[in-house]
Amino acid sequence: MKTHEAPYACHLFICTKSRGNKRKSCGDGANPELTSLLKDEVKKRGWKPRVRISESSCLGVCDAGPNLMIYPPKIWLSDVSLDDVPEILATLEKLLAE
16 A cells, blocks of 8 residues: 555545435435536636545435535535535635635
């Protein structure tokens, strides 16, 4: 095994796990545009080399979803929607300025 330092200042994980409406899950409530909108904004702002946006599977708190986590500062956002994108971007901007 090789160990490397992560190349990103921030890494966002957006849960897209779906349980097919059998039980509440992030993927059932998440707008599929969320990931692409965040990726587009990160690229447009020139943050792409420092910020990574990834879809993830279950984060373990389906009832609070859709969920998004930002690492390394350990920020967990629940009940995320497209309306939250400006606040998410403001959070990233603040983290990148630190």
